[in-house]
Amino acid sequence: MTTQDDTDVDAINPIVLQRADPCVLRHDGAYYFTGSHPAYDRIVLRRAERLEDLQAADEVTIWRRHDDGPQSHLIWAPELHRLDDAWYVYYAAAPDEAVTAPGPGADDTFDHRVYVIENTADDPFTGQWVERGQVDTGWESFALDATSFVAGGEQYLVWAQQHADVKGHSNLYIARMANPWTLATAAVELSRPEFDWETKGFWVNEGPAVLVRGGRVFLTYSGAATGIDYAMGLLTADAGADLLDPASWTKSAEPVFVSDPAAGQYGPGHNSFTQTPDGDVVLVYHARTTTEISGDPLWDPNRHARAQLLPFDADGEPVWGTPVPDTRPTPTSVDVL
Structure with missing residues (x-):
């Protein structure tokens, strides 16, 4: 399988480099990229005709954190979507007191919520990005990593959120949407941390991404703490089924995408899906090249965005494989690029 220039x-x-939680959207012959900036203070956007050119592409800041209030710190995991002839970015933000948070949970100060910005211009680098506010997910608690998809003509939101009645830091929920910033139905739990691989360091289900293909819905997510134990899990459904049931x-009991020491890749996860010009599926994710992290892994910027083709077998099942080795130099210091 090759891209348009046989690469x-x-x-x-x-x-x-140094952009975790990568989201790549292919639209009108170009790849649009966003991801968590290591300073966690802005939402950035890049565009290139080829995936390999995204690193050299100009990075534009389309939104910055507020000076104070609920959107003033730890801006995480922006996702770019094109819906109803408009652009939307879903992202998580935390209030002022979150700056010293050691990790998500009831006993610390991470207190993120999901927010949306909208741009009705044809080109997301022009026009005005308007805040549509917080997505009301039904209850107030640590919430993050929203993604959106359309199936059967209906828009759905999938996100991670903590619930007081469930052990752990975040579960996966789904709801149908009335519009890109408003839920039309109550949240339904799809998954909670329950297997050993999901509960290493933190009890986490987060970073959902959805691929609708061949009459199936493939919902990937990430589990465990964000070091070398981070890995990707999978839920599947028939596209014609009641997705709110x-x-x-x-749910697969085993992770589908894990660290590969032979390739020098550790902690792969928080993925998205895009495609080649020929329509082949591309898996986009972040991973580290080292197992030694000084201090809190959250503040080490060296999770890099990566991409590889995702093949399918004769039954239409993804063949996940393992992370491919790097072919470009990667930073070894903690300096932010």
């Missing part, structure tokens, strides 16, 4: 997708990694979904 192997697996030979361009990392596609962007937990019984429609099957």
